Every structure is written in structure tokens, then in C-alpha cells.
Amino acid sequence: MRLYIAVAAGGFRRYATYRVATFAGVFTNTVFGYIMAYTYMALWDQRPRLGGYDLPEALTYVWLGQALLATCAMMGGGFESELIERIRTGDVAVDLYRPADLQLWWLAVDLGRAAFHLLGRGIVPMVLGSFVFELALPADPLTWLAFLVAVTLGVVVSFAIRFLVALSAFWLMDGAGAAQMALLAGLFFSGMLLPLPVFPGALGEVAAVLPWSSLLQIPADVLLGKHTGWDLAAAYAFQAGWAVALLAAGRVLQSVATRRVVVQGG
């Protein structure tokens, strides 16, 4: 356990070393936040209470999306590109002979990264957004705490999906295609473009039960106070269920991959 804490700390610090990248990320998130906020304002002006959200809630949703974009790696950009590269070049051999578990190792790395991204790329855009727009942020610290739990679960679900994507490189030899598909699915089904309840009919219902809704839709609804009491417990259970199922699938794939597949290169 102390090993994985040390690995997570390393994951945090290695992202912290790239200050310019962090600054550029904050800038991009903020600019996109403004663009999307004005787009939402136009939309909500035409259709007030779209998807059950009033305007301040919708704007809060926009800025949360920007704040969590890097944290929950909705468009990728976490450990997976590195792991894919290591599988492609054969460097993964180094990871495999160590007395450590591959999945836990990368989970620790990714949790460290997510913690940094939440602090380094989450807070500033949110604050900058709240200066200009009227947001529906809760006053109760317990709601914030509940939100943090939902974000943590969201990061684990996001990790589990990306771990599966990365392992596909053992068979495909190049994980770029799989990563591209995961990016599109993540962007759409996490609710990054529009909140999932806005989608009409079957599309919205399907999107709500897919694992990606754990990344943004559920944490956002928790912060907006849409899940309380048993409903909150059900939301957590939904996230945790996907996390366990996908991590287990990752374990199976990992053992097949390491047993049967050739480690590349000399």
C-alpha cells in the first residue's frame, strides 16, 4: 500500500513539474468555458429549464465540465497514451518484471494525476467563471464533500475505461484508433457537450446508464443538489458498480495479455 501511495505522489508531482502546460490548460479551459457559457445562454433563452436545469444551474454545469475535463480525463490525456506507447515499444517489459501489479500501479499514477488536475486545472477556471456568471454553487460544505466523493468515483471509472483501451494495444499494436474512439465516446456520453437529460428519448436513457455518465453528469448533479439521501447512495452505487465491473474486466484482460501476448522488441 505504501508503494502505491508513493506512486500516486509521483503521479501528482510529475504533472506539477510542467507549469507552462498547466497554465496553458487553465487558459484553454477558461476560454472554452466562456464560449460554451454564451452558447448555453442562447440555448436556455430559447428553451428555459431545458433538461430540468435553470440558467444558473446550466452555467454551473458548463464550468464544472471545464473544471473536470482534465481531472476525469474525458477527452483522454491521462496515463493511457504513455501505457500504449510502452506496450508498442516493448518498454512494458520493465513494468512487468517488477514486484508490483500493473493495474494498481497505473491506477495510483492516474489518481495522483487527477488530484493535481483537480487543484491545478479545476479551481481557477471555476473561479474565473463565477466572476462573470451567476452560478448555482452550494453553500453547504457537505454537498461539496459529496461532490468530491462522486468525482473520485468518476476518476476511477474513467481510469478503468482507459485501462481497457490501453491494453488493446497488446493486440492491435497501435492503440491510436481505440484511443480516438474512446475520446469521442467520452466527450459525448459523459455529458461534456450537453447534459444527458437534454437528449431526447431512448438516446438520453441509454446515455444515462453507460459508464461515462459517471465522469461528469453524476458529479455535476451531486453538486447541484439533484441527488440527496437514498438517491445519492444510488448514484454512488451506480458509479462504484461500473468501477468494479470495468476494473475486473481490466484484470482479466491484463492476465490474458501478459500470458499470451508477445512483448515487443528485443
Next chain:
Amino acid sequence: MSTEGADAGDAGDAEDGFIELDGVEKVFDVRRRARGGAGAGAGGEARGGARRGIGRLRREKHQVRAVDGISFRVPRGEMVGYIGPNGAGKSTTIKMLTGILTPSGGRLSVAGIDPSRERTRLARHIGVVFGQRTTLWWDLPLIDSYRLMHRMYRIPDARFRANLERCVELLDLAELLDVPVRQLSLGQRMRGDIAAALLHDPAILYLDEPTIGLDVISKAKVRDFLRNLNAERGTTVLLTTHDLTDIEQLCKRVMVIDHGRLLYDGGLAGLHEIGRSERTLVVDLEQELPPIELPGARPVRTEGPRQWLAFPATESAAPLVARIAADYPLVDLSVREPDIETVIAKMYVDRSAV
């Protein structure tokens, strides 16, 4: 566990073979698209493949025998060179010895452990350095990677500090501990990697091309350290390399592998004898002269005042150098070791002649 008798005889095992391979094979299935009837033209490595045409896709399944029945024993405390050309099966053997790859056939035991069955337990007994890969954490200072090793191998604090201190001193790492790994030169990174592999006091060290791409000074530092490690700590070392000088300076015993088979196992002198290998003397003279003719040396090439002379690798260069220095206007000279590919090529020529 299928190690009959191996468990009972742990101490006995250590006597005759700390690393033991018995008819070890590794066969890879390689699929490739069928090229109309070119079954035989599949490259040197693919032999005895099963072919299977699947519908329209017509993909052939070939078997590549990367390691084809290798047996050897390495006693505790020995330092052995394991050499061969690219694609000979060296790295595949090392990967099986670490437990990353499961052998397709034969028996394999390292320190009494079956590597692929108990990879994690074995990991605490071995250190691995892959010359072309790094175990260090790229974006973080070197010391951070060592702290990670501390946790990963559960090294007791006092032992960790003592080992780190020793490695830092002998491998000259003091100035580098706070430098991010990505800023290290290749030689510095290699020394950093060697230290990382030794912090948990492994009884066995596998080195896969540890001097590849290093300059002369870095190579010398790495070799000094390895010699010292083997002498003082009794660490068993298995070293793959392309550089025969590594072997010459470090190993009494050398094994040659090619096409997955062991071609030679013995001393380096014996290898030179079998391979009839030649060293090359590069002589710079004051002026252009006709090729030097001396007994025991063969003129190979002349280019202005510079001449190349080949002589048997089993002979000393000293008498030859003395003769040249006495009879010719000598400006400078150097000796080049034979390369592995040439030695092995000559072994093949000999075999087919028999």
C-alpha cells in the same frame, strides 16, 4: 508448482546451478498475410511453420522458434557473457529468466524458483537492466525513482540507505540525484538504472546490453563497477552484449547463441580459436608505404599512410607492435577487437566445411 526435487534441494541447487535451463524452447505464432505460394520464402527465422489459409483473408500462421532447445547452468557467483547477433534469442531468454515470458517447452529455474509461475517472488532475487529501456521515472529526479524502489521491494531502511550510498559513490551519482531523469545523458542514465537494479541486493543481475551507445569513459566506469560488484558481493551476472570487449574484460565464460540454439559455451580464447577470429591493428605511418609484410599478420587494407593488418585474436599484439615500431616510421597505432557477427559467421563456415 512442478519443481520436483528442486524445493528439497535448494542448497544443492545452488552448488551446481543457480540458473538452470534444460531444453528450454520459446515458440511464437506469427500471422502474416499469405503471399501466393511463397511458403518457403518466409525469412531465416521461420522454420517448420504450420500454414492455415482462412477463407478469403488467407493468413498464414508461422511458428518462429526464437529459442530452440537451450540448456545451460550458471553456478552462484559466476559472471557469464551471453552473446549472439540481433534476433538470436538473447532477449527472449532473458525475458523467460525474469518470468515475463512463459517457455513453450523445457525446464527453467532461477535460484530454485520457476520464473513464470512465481514472477513476483523471483523479482525480489533478481535485478534487471535493459540497456535500451529505463526503469527510472522519466519526469522526476533520480532520487524519486530510488525511493519508489525502496517501497516496491520493501527494503529495510538501513539497508536501503547503505546500498544507495554505496551505489552513489561507486557509480558517481551524487551530482545527479536531484536531476530529472529526462535531463540525464545516456551514460548517466545507464549508471542510474544499474543502481536502481541493485538497491534490493539481488543475488542475480541480468544485464541486457548495458554498454550500448556509451562512450569509452562511461563504458569503463560501468565495467569497473560490475567487476567490483561480482568480486565483492558475489552477485551472479548474466550479461548480453554486442561488444566483445565487455566479455573480454568481465567474463571468463561466454555462451554464443544464434537462431535460438547454443553454438558455444566456454572461454573467450576458445571462441576465438573456433571462430578463427582476427584482431585488426591499425597503423599510422609517417608516409605512404607498400603494405607491411610480417609473419603472423595479414595486410587487409592500405589508405595513404594508414594500414590495416589482421592477426589471430588468440595471439598477443605485443611482438607484432614491437616489430613494426622497430622497422617502420610509426606515428600511431590502435587495436580493434573482432566483432561478434564476424566470429559467428566464421563458426558457420567451419561447420558447413565439416
